[in-house]
């Protein structure tokens with residue numbers, strides 16, 4: 479009995495180790511792409527000074543990376559339908575999602591640090607107060623991060639084991655609501671700039687539009703999977 483328990487604990491340990499390792503590699507690739515995109519769009523084509531790379535530009539890359547990581551963790555389940563080879567990789571959902579939440583939290587902190595009209599003129603009226611778009615967009619971001627935090631806490635094994643499976647599933651599923659809130663977060667802040675391509679630096683899509691499209695794609699796949707449930711053999 480003890481031997482079996484030890485074996486199970488060892489397997490779990492190995493799974494955790496490889497889960498974090500693979501998720502970190504995926505994060506690295508995603509960060510490489512999002513940093514490349516942000517630097518090219520803002521530093522190279524828009525001419526934003528390199529002194530704003532550490533926080534202002536990085537924050538854009540981190541925001542997009544968080545959106546992609548969380549989306550990837552949502553995609554793994556539905557993708558199993560299309561390829562059986564994904565099934566053994568399903569355990570990665572947790573690690574990719576947790577890293578995504580971690581990056582989103584960093585994005586939230588950096589945003590609050592820079593939150594003034596000098597950086598984000600688009601959110602402020604001339605009175606120095608936030609516009610309706612500014613307030614709404616921030617509200618959606620804050621609500622999303624709150625739900626992602628709850629999901630991440632329930633991923634801690636001791637918390638998970640204290641919950642009824644139905645409760646746990648309900649909290650995990652609320653991730654889709656949080657993702658929808660992120661969609662509203664970027665839609666409200668970016669919408670007005672999506673239709674005048676002549677203003678896009680280097681002709682590159684706004685990051686809000688890239689994030690929006692990715693979220694729509696992830697949620698659409700989820701809806702398709704819900705409409706066509708798995709046939710039991």
Ligand code: HEM
Pocket residue numbers: 534537538541542544545548582585586587589590593598616619620621622623660663664667684685686689
């Ligand atoms: C405390 C919560 C949050 C706050 C205060 C916040 C704040 C902000 C701010 C100020 C911006 C504008 C950045 C810019 O134009 O440079 C922004 C953009 C963005 N946020 Fe958030 N956010 C929060 C949560 C989230 C979450 C949870 C996600 C995704 C998982 C997210 C994804 C994005 C994306 C993709 C952008 C577009 C970046 C760009 O266009 O440059 N945010 N957020």
